[in-house]
Amino acid sequence: MEAGQPSRTAMMAAHARARHQADPQRFFTDPLASKILHLDPDALLPPPDDPIARHNIRFVAARSRFAEDSLASAVTAGTRQVVVLGAGLDTFAYRNPHAGLTVFEADHPDTQEWKRQQMAAAGIALPPSLAFAPIDFERDTLADALDAAGLDRTRAAFFIWLGVTPYLTRDAVLTTLRCVAGHTAPVQVVFDYYPEPSSAMAPELRAAYEASTRRVAEFGEPWLSHFTPDGIADELRAMKLDDIDDLTGPELLARYLGEPTPGAGADAGADADAFSGHVIRAGRSTAR
Numbered sequence: 001m002e003a004g005q006p007s008r009t010a011m012m013a014a015h016a017r018a019r020h021q022a023d024p025q026r027f028f029t030d031p032l033a034s035k036i037l038h039l040d041p042d043a044l045l046p047p048p049d050d051p052i053a054r055h056n057i058r059f060v061a062a063r064s065r066f067a068e069d070s071l072a073s074a075v076t077a078g079t080r081q082v083v084v085l086g087a088g089l090d091t092f093a094y095r096n097p098h099a100g101l102t103v104f105e106a107d108h109p110d111t112q113e114w115k116r117q118q119m120a121a122a123g124i125a126l127p128p129s130l131a132f133a134p135i136d137f138e139r140d141t142l143a144d145a146l147d148a149a150g151l152d153r154t155r156a157a158f159f160i161w162l163g164v165t166p167y168l169t170r171d172a173v174l175t176t177l178r179c180v181a182g183h184t185a186p187v188q189v190v191f192d193y194y195p196e197p198s199s200a201m202a203p204e205l206r207a208a209y210e211a212s213t214r215r216v217a218e219f220g221e222p223w224l225s226h227f228t229p230d231g232i233a234d235e236l237r238a239m240k241l242d243d244i245d246d247l248t249g250p251e252l253l254a255r256y257l258g259e260p261t262p263g264a265g266a267d268a269g270a271d272a273d274a275f276s277g278h279v280i281r282a283g284r285s286t287a288r
């Protein structure tokens with residue numbers, strides 16, 4: 001991220017969720033997605049014809065749906081704390097349907113400050129169940145930031161970390177996951193990651209991948225890390241987060257669009273798996 005500037009990719013992800021609201025096959029409902037961006041909900045465009053762009057927009061919505069569904073199950077089982085890491089313009093905290101659930105938003109202070117301004121200008125109130133934890137994942141210690149914000153390590157917690165790992169160094173990603181795994185009480189985390197693009201990737205997918213990573217690098221948010229499914233699973237198991245569910249983007253979309261689970265991308269071309277992110281839920285149901 002550029003010093004002193006909020007995350008531009010946070011704006012892009014928020015746009016994707018807002019646009020998804022106009023998708024005739026919408027599977028993630030977020031009435032604040034357009035409001036936080038000051039967009040007219042009636043002016044949102046339907047999904048683009050381009051299958052890669054359509055897949056990418058739906059993937060952003062699908063990872064949120066997966067995270068919030070997984071959180072709802074954890075709340076039913078008794079969890080009362082959720083931490084949204086790298087929250088960007090995520091609106092969960094402002095439409096939190098779970099009585100008694102405290103939400104912690106941990107994000108870069110520049111993005112957080114900008115979000116507060118966006119919220120105030122949109123007339124979205126800060127709920128009393130919300131606490132902010134400013135942090136730079138590359139420099140600060142997450143445990144300290146969350147302690148200062150009031151997270152109780154002796155009570156179960158759920159972490160949501162969407163759209164962030166590619167922008168961090170491998171060290172910062174693993175250090176953050178170790179902190180999550182170090183939570184004393186039972187803990188779960190949902191996050192997404194991108195495998196290295198495959199050498200067999202179709203030319204149009206490689207071109208789309210290169211164009212999108214070049215674009216974000218140009219405004220100061222280069223992609224810094226990739227993980228393989230086996231590699232990240234090994235890391236998580238070493239941290240004792242060994243209850244692991246890893247879904248590719250096409251698998252997730254097939255689930256929400258009611259399509260057969262694809263061997264390859266039902267929504268983004270034959271080898272979309274090689275391009276799409278994966279979403280993982282990992283956890284530990286016992287205290288440490």
Ligand SMILES: C[S@@+](CC[C@H](N)C(=O)[O-])C[C@H]1O[C@@H](n2cnc3c(N)ncnc32)[C@H](O)[C@@H]1O
Pocket residue numbers: 001006007009010011013014085086087088089090107108111135136137138161162163164167168
């Ligand atoms: C693509 S946005 C995702 C935002 C949100 N999770 C979503 O899905 O809409 C990336 C987020 O990562 C945060 N981020 C990037 N690098 C960071 C760092 N070093 N420390 C803290 N946050 C960082 C940005 O502030 C931004 O909110």
